[in-house]
Amino acid sequence: MPLRGLPEHRRRHPRGGRLMTRTGIEYLRAKDQDSAVALVAEDPDAAFLAGGTTELDLALKDRVVHPSRFVDIGRLPLRGVTRDGDRLRVAALTTMEELAADPTVRARLPLVREALLLGASTQLRNMATIGGNLLQRTRCRYFRDPDVAACNKREPGSGCAAIEGVARMHAILGAGPSCIALHASDLCVPLVALDAVVELLDADGPRRVPLTDFYLTPGDRPDVETVLRHGELLTHVEIPLLPAGTRSAYIKVRDRTSYEFGLTTAGAAVQVDDGTITMARVGLGGVGTVPWRSWEAERVLVGSPANERTFAAAAQAAIRDPFTVPGTEFKVELAKRTIVRILRTVTS
Template identity: 65%
Template sequence: MRPFEYVRPAETEQAVAAVTADPRTSFLAGGTTQLDLMKDGVLEPDQLVDITRLPLKGIMHADSAVHVGALTTMEELAADPLLRERLPFVREALLLGASTQLRNMATIGGNLLQRARCRYFRDPTVAACNKRSPGSGCAAIHGIQRMHAILGTSDQCIALHASDVAVPFVALNVTVHIQGADGPRAVPLTQFYREPGTTPHIENVLNHGELITEVEIPLLPEGVRSHYLKVRDRVSYEFALTSAGVALHMDGDTIREARIGLGGVGTVPWRAWKAEDVLRGATASTENFRAAAEAALEGARTLPGTAFKVELAERTLVRTLETVAGASS
């Protein structure tokens, strides 16, 4: 790891100003991804601005939402009783997303900003990585692709967004509250991430120096059931091959409303809008669930190493829908 300066401001505005003023300065929170990338030489900031003592931690309940400070840890949010009662698929994603040790360090804001799990992005000896070095190429397209994306990809990048909790978050369309030098703003999570296109190095809508301060999670109506299913190579701590976060608002056997997020398949946390359209007003049946799954994976772009993910993702979604619909009947 190359040398860097370290500062710990007392106010949010000071932290934002410090990072905004220098393009080679970065925020530091839990550091569970950032420090690894710095040790590997992928990230080389000149200065780290430690935000861990800023007043950005805590959980507040409102009538229609849960407001979560960006520095709240994954473990703290998973332990929230209202989350257990009204948003079980968020809690399930948190608990499946990391080991206990990591959940006690990793923050909610940091989890949403975790970097790609692409082995080529994380190896600076690999020259071809458009995410690290724009215009250099994409080694993954001609390399080992098993842990890469099939939705939202481009000829420039197939790197996967690996967050678990972002899957139910995108299904709920949480609101991300941001503080920048020009003041605060709020962005729906479905508009927060950017697919790679021709600029894989630009992963979200944050400007340099902007800081996530809060995540606002809408509460599902009482009686709405939800579930998060994660399929992985081993039961112990591992990233998803495919995952699905589903919430269904049922009226008898009829689906009034469906919210679906997919993980393990997208360059961004994937909202399955087409699958939701298929299910809205439909009867809860395996046939309709399969139709929804096919719609969700429509347009998938596969390579030899990722071709298996289409069927696996469809089966993952069908199983999750069956679980939720069965629980609500």
């Protein structure tokens, strides 16, 4: 029973059927969803393990999180994409590559497919799960370096080293003096724009949360990133399909065209009727502490002509009151240009 990414030398746990890894982390394989939820809920330091592309890095490589127990959900029947009318229901263990290859995603959700393909290398896309992507932690170098003491995400009240450090890859929207860590997911950008909903399960039963309400901006508690409760399992993501005739796309601006995190990204979906924008969805990445839905840009766009003046006004509205530090000021103008570019793309 190999534990992916963990040292292979391990001893059997005295309670039987469980393994204690050489790192001291208990490993259990869940038989079903209810047992997975119970095994995590009973231990305040337990964590779910799926593809492991983020969780294993944080625990074993960076050593900035310290789970006492991994509950492996990798064999649960939470994989696949099904269509229900005008919506897709994506099980959490579906890989990024599987979702990108889905025929309905190809035909009706180009912005989702493009975000998936630009979000990771082929090797990672074949391992990384959709649920894991939505729950990935920030790539902030200060958060991921345990030798940096000042990180409010790791140690509430300790400060934010990024404020006075190198901050090129940090956020300008939803940020503040307590934290400027960036949410790194590409996929989440189009999903918030599309009003996706996550389905969660714990001992009290299932619940549904709009993705726009799922993530929390830092405020005074940067360590609390989502509304997810301990022991609650993300089981599915529901994605509304775009109406026929909608144009959509995803753009990622980065330092190099090979696999790299974005400086600014944008996903947009637009309908145009006789030169007037009748529907608009805009999501931004590379700039927010959470996946950023730009309601302000959408309000400017709907009912306006599809021209450069409208695009510039939407960009101006989207990047309002940014919180910048030395190193992130350039993102204000770059984000505006990225918005104009994506709007040109989907209306041309």
